[in-house]
Amino acid sequence: MNHDGGKFDEARRRFLRGLGMATATAAAQPAWGGETFQDAFADFFQKDYRRMSTEEINAALERIERKAKSRYEVEIDCQNTPPQPGVVYGYAINISRCKGYRDCVHACVKENNLGRDSQMQYIRVLQLDQGDFNLEHSDHYYEPETVPVEGKHYLPIQCMQCDDPPCVKACPVEATWMEPDGIVVVDYDWCIGCRYCMAACPYWARHFNWTVPEIPAEEMNTNTHYLGNRPRPRGVVEKCHFCIHRTRKGQQPACMEACPTGSRIFGNLLDPDSEIRYVLANKQVFRLKEDLGTEPKFWYFSD
Amino acid sequence: MLPRKHDLFFYPCDQCHESMEPNPDIRPLNAMHDSTLEHGRGRIWCLSCHDLENRNYLKTLLDELVDIDEAYLVCGGCHANRQKDWVFGAHGKRIANWQGDRTLYNCTHCHDPHSPAIKARAPQPAPPVRAGLELKHGIDHEKTAIWESQEEHDEQ
């Protein structure tokens, strides 16, 4: 054992102090995949959304904003707008009005910061022959000169926000659930990426980030929600969330806003005077794969 | 409801028509502005909707004057069911809010009253496939209608 007396102890103290400072500085550097060490550490141990306290959620929102700044160089605003009481959302599409423009598809991509390189789209429009409703005969990749093509009709499909969602049952970590306002949401920071929910969904509504979503900085929508369109990591599942960052504030979802023919109708199922309730009461509505018992909150009709 | 007047190039119509004599006879027209009417297949003509004396206004079937921004009252004269759907939100485009005050598009926002059918236009691009994978096109079904194959049946 070496006891050099005071000089050794002094040197040791200085070394340890320097080591401490160096560690603290390294921890604060954005070296861990663009995040600071503290953020990466906090991210790793982040609890699931439904068990986080308000402070923890706010801290998570700030981390998301910092990560967006370092990865995409954009200042975003990530919110956690709660559901409105007395509201359950419903959607209807008038398929005799839909002309297959796909304006909804691309409006959604921009509004929800969907990865361009990872080629994520929440809405898919199917082209079917007139008189045919067999989805196996559908064309997903139609690109004619003009739409609507004569003798065809169009069917846009996205997450049905089922009232008895098979995806929610499937998830082994409860990373997806139905919020009180009826939206089936995903906690992107809790999802482990097993993709069982994707196998369980009868509407092919859930999509996976096979790689990091690439979003051009100038096209980033900075008005975001934790459970919605804030920039997502890779390796997690995502899907249509009825533009939760808009609808919870009383605004229409982007797809409805974009549709030039006004084929889309959205509103509060609990409000008997709403547009959606009028449609359900006065039009011959149907839902896809009704016999599976998933109780979609997404109807179709033609008139 | 969103107003239309500021979208109309020729409004107010009085600018030119003040100086013209009103002529109520039904006749084919050619004019300074496009006046072909692809609406109603010959069952209506200009003065079915436009008022003869008050050129800045439209009129209903009962000859009530209607402001151009309330053109829906005219459309609804013949298209009553559609108008009802529009009022209650099952038809037509609405923007901005699903809650509180609604913003409706007027009929004429989407339907040019002189040629109301929605015109075909180019669609936006088809969906891509996952990065690194290719889209392969399969064989298209030989989709024959039941009656077409039935005729073959009968011929046998």
Added chain:
Amino acid sequence: MTVIRFVIDGFREMFRGPREYWIWLMTLSVIVLFGAWRYSEQLTSGLVVTGMSDQVSWGFYISNFAFLVGIAAAAVLLVIPAYIFDRKDIKDVVLVGEGMAVAAVTMAILFVIADLGRPDRLWHMIPGIGRFHWPVSLLAWDVLVLSVYFLLNLAIPFYVLYSHYRGKEPSFRLYFPFVVIAMFWAISIHTVTAFLFSANPARPFWHTSLLGPRFIASAFASGPALIIITLQIVRKVTSYHVSQSVIDLLAIIMTFALQISLFFVGAELFTDFYNEGAHAASIHYLFLGLGGFDSLRSWIWFALALNMIALVILMIHPLRRKTLTLNIACVLTFIGIWIEKGMGLVIPGFVPTPLGEIFEYVPTSVELSVAAAIWALGILIFTLLAKAVIAIEQGKLRHHAKDVKYSS
């Protein structure tokens, strides 16, 4: 403590052997390391390096997982005759079978982890600190039953071997209840895995009550096939005695299981094709191709042919008793069921998609390398376990109290 000595001695036994043994271990290790290196590509770039897509969102990894759970379950075919029917000849080899179960469960779990988009978030499944969606999620059920099965197949042999190591007989009353549990548990792991698939009405190809029985039947055909081959290798490379009656029993079980398995395939084909509706699109794609896409068609017919040839061999008594022909039948059965229950089960569930789209899947080199590495790791684990088990069972590895030395 003796138990620590036991573990240390066990490990030393695993890493001691002739030159051929070390070449075997090294070869397997090289494959494991190569696969680990390719897996790091997946960790860096994401699952985009695989051939999976939103359309076919499970692929080669889950295919191997489904197959391996069956292999793990088949260990019970040795446990039942050994402990319930008290067959001495089976009792001699049951520990080897349980070692195989441990290796198979490990491989199955590794395949699931390899398939995850966020393996760093595995802790999210731990009940309490995470959220474990049990008993609603079938995947949570599968994690639970596989983990417990893994522990059972480690704990029971550990106790038995530890007793033998100390020159004692294990207490029957102590371990037998766990053996009974393990028997039922083996059936449950594979039934739960089948239910994981069959619970989804979104996927008509899987949504059949026959899937559970099909899984058990094919497991009881492919499992013994592997065990028969493995026991013969053990018999050859070690001096461990493997009675021919063990092989005979397994071969008969395999024959019955293969008959039932092929009957089930026939039942599925009839039910789907007699009045063919949209729900038969996937099986149509698998066996006949659909819309011009048919990448799995040759594979499934090949697998079916292998199984039928194997069955013919097995049903002819003299051929089943002859080593060469029996081994051919085992290899054919193993490969045939690996195809049918692996890719032939998972991929058609996604073709066509619920929206009617046909999009095909081909595994990439990353997937093939990682899969090979996991198989190599499983075989490595089995080799090491078998090495220690055989040494103890042959009496070569014993605790010598008088050899215990104390450090000065």
